[in-house]
Amino acid sequence: MEEDFQKQIKLLGRLLMTFVLLLAFIIGGVLYLKNNPDVLKSTESHETFPTTETIVVELNAEIIAQSGFINDPGVAQVIQNCTQCHSAKLVTQNRMSKEGWEATITWMQETQNLWDLGANQEKIVSYLAKNYGPQRKGRRQNLTDVEWYELK
Amino acid sequence: MNRRKFISKTSLSALAAQLGLDLVFGQRLPDGYPPLGIQDPDPFQLFKKDREMIVLNDRPLNMEAKAHLLNDKITPNRRMFIRNNGIIPKKIDAQQWALKIDGESVHRTKTYYLNELKSRFKHHTYQLTLECGGNGRSEFDPPAKGNQWTVGAVSCARWTGIRLRDVLEDVGLNPNAVYIGYHGVDTHLSGDPTKAPISRGVPLSKAMQDETLLAFRMNGDDIPLVHGHPLRLVCGGWPASASGKWITRISVRDQIHDGPKMGGSSYRVPCESVAPGSEVAAENMCVIESMPVKSLITHPKSGALIQKGSTLKIKGHAWAGELEVSKMHYSIDFGSTWQNCTLEKPVNRLAWQHFSAEINFPKKGYYEVWARAVDTNGKSQPMVLPGWNPKGYLNNACHRIAIKVV
Numbered sequence: 001m002e003e004d005f006q007k008q009i010k011l012l013g014r015l016l017m018t019f020v021l022l023l024a025f026i027i028g029g030v031l032y033l034k035n036n037p038d039v040l041k042s043t044e045s046h047e048t049f050p051t052t053e054t055i056v057v058e059l060n061a062e063i064i065a066q067s068g069f070i071n072d073p074g075v076a077q078v079i080q081n082c083t084q085c086h087s088a089k090l091v092t093q094n095r096m097s098k099e100g101w102e103a104t105i106t107w108m109q110e111t112q113n114l115w116d117l118g119a120n121q122e123k124i125v126s127y128l129a130k131n132y133g134p135q136r137k138g139r140r141q142n143l144t145d146v147e148w149y150e151l152k
Numbered sequence: 153m154n155r156r157k158f159i160s161k162t163s164l165s166a167l168a169a170q171l172g173l174d175l176v177f178g179q180r181l182p183d184g185y186p187p188l189g190i191q192d193p194d195p196f197q198l199f200k201k202d203r204e205m206i207v208l209n210d211r212p213l214n215m216e217a218k219a220h221l222l223n224d225k226i227t228p229n230r231r232m233f234i235r236n237n238g239i240i241p242k243k244i245d246a247q248q249w250a251l252k253i254d255g256e257s258v259h260r261t262k263t264y265y266l267n268e269l270k271s272r273f274k275h276h277t278y279q280l281t282l283e284c285g286g287n288g289r290s291e292f293d294p295p296a297k298g299n300q301w302t303v304g305a306v307s308c309a310r311w312t313g314i315r316l317r318d319v320l321e322d323v324g325l326n327p328n329a330v331y332i333g334y335h336g337v338d339t340h341l342s343g344d345p346t347k348a349p350i351s352r353g354v355p356l357s358k359a360m361q362d363e364t365l366l367a368f369r370m371n372g373d374d375i376p377l378v379h380g381h382p383l384r385l386v387c388g389g390w391p392a393s394a395s396g397k398w399i400t401r402i403s404v405r406d407q408i409h410d411g412p413k414m415g416g417s418s419y420r421v422p423c424e425s426v427a428p429g430s431e432v433a434a435e436n437m438c439v440i441e442s443m444p445v446k447s448l449i450t451h452p453k454s455g456a457l458i459q460k461g462s463t464l465k466i467k468g469h470a471w472a473g474e475l476e477v478s479k480m481h482y483s484i485d486f487g488s489t490w491q492n493c494t495l496e497k498p499v500n501r502l503a504w505q506h507f508s509a510e511i512n513f514p515k516k517g518y519y520e521v522w523a524r525a526v527d528t529n530g531k532s533q534p535m536v537l538p539g540w541n542p543k544g545y546l547n548n549a550c551h552r553i554a555i556k557v558v
Binding site for chain 1: 209210212291292297298300341344347412454458520535536537552553556
């Protein structure tokens with residue numbers, strides 16, 4: 001009798017423990033989803049890249065070289081914000097002043113779904129104006145990069 | 153935002169590849185299967201382009217020819233420039249393709265299947281010059297924003313289709329019709345399905361010209377995908393952006409069409425000329441219509457070394473938007489004196505014209521051969537950059553090649 005009673009107590013204890021653990025798991029799961037609502041969304045979605053966050057993944061020199069951008073402070077912010085919709089080439093083939101790059105960013109935000117760049121904007125603009133600033137060309141340049149060959 | 157989520161958000165593969173992450177389970181990849189990150193297709197192979205073409209931008213894809221690649225009298229696909237504002241459509245069903253004609257100024261909206269358009273309306277073939285409005289932008293100072301085209305964003309292929317006029321007349325237009333605007337199925341770079349990358353158009357007078365085609369063939373074959381298969385508009389002599397690709401709808405408007413790339417500084421220039429670098433308000437900008445007179449020396453390639461005493465034969469093409477080229481000149485003394493080239497008549501209106509000349513150089517040295525066309529209104533190409541405009545359109549400064557006599 002006494003043994004049976006102790007067995008039943010143990011069983012009840014285990015059952016209770018299981019319920020507590022299950023409850024804790026469910027509450028934990030709900031809380032996680034509440035804080036990370038994106039985990040259930042398809043990763044294919046084309047929603048706009050979010051918000052004003054300024055976290056930047058550090059990139060190594062090789063990756064920066066592959067990107068086609070000049071390696072200079074701000075390049076990580078540029079790669080991570082400016083190559084989501086278009087390639088690096090659309091940036092690197094252009095030359096603009098600080099005001100020009102700023103106006104381009106504003107235009108992209110107003111008409112092309114570019115997100116708010118937050119604190120990154122200043123770094124991006126100074127990087128672009130320094131490395132891709134205008135050069136004086138005058139009204140006509142010399143013919144350059146001529147590859148000489150014998151015409152038969 | 154954490155690193156993993158950041159990576160999963162990248163819509164295309166390029167960044168993941170750039171991030172240079174370890175390839176977990178890389179050893180299990182089947183042979184010959186490149187990881188998605190480096191599956192960016194080779195545009196030369198994909199669109200059958202000459203390997204000497206220049207990619208200005210790979211997303212969106214923009215590619216130009218070099219002058220010497222354009223020597224063919226009829227531009228073949230492999231040497232035709234590519235201009236995209238958005239993403240090229242991936243799936244095209246020509247059998248189910250339909251064109252809707254709507255807008256404020258039609259009697260009623262009407263939809264035609266492509267097969268019906270082909271069978272009901274008479275076919276016409278014209279060789280038509282298409283030049284990007286921004287061809288030559290790379291020379292602007294202060295620089296202008298956009299793809300930095302040099303000289304190769306021009307082509308003259310044979311387009312076969314039906315006249316837009318025949319279709320518009322079949323639909324029936326109201327007297328208030330002044331403009332048409334096209335709508336295609338290319339998608340916006342941001343991936344936003346509600347945004348069109350481009351929707352431009354032309355005044356009704358241009359839409360009603362004999363040569364304005366709803367085209368379905370190029371150089372005798374189906375139009376290549378990248379150039380607008382299965383149906384595109386071709387408005388020869390105007391900025392090529394007026395010739396919409398992959399079109400499914402044409403709106404007949406009672407006002408200047410107001411789709412994306414019709415306003416602001418897009419394909420518009422100051423109505424009155426401005427000093428280089430000026431700010432120009434939107435209301436002082438006018439839509440570009442006919443392209444200006446221009447020419448290109450397509451033979452020889454710049455950089456030729458020739459023997460003293462030998463004769464250099466040059467060849468090229470000249471075009472003048474809505475007009476014809478009436479005279480063609482060359483100079484070997486930096487524009488001090490000009491000689492005549494032999495100039496052929498166009499095969500039809502709005503097709504480029506071929507020129508040639510034989511040049512004898514007086515002594516050894518470095519020369520530049522400059523080419524200058526004159527249109528039927530007496531306007532000729534400038535030797536330096538023409539009027540500056542914010543987006544760097546309409547650079548028709550004379551083309552130059554370098555020659556050394558040795």
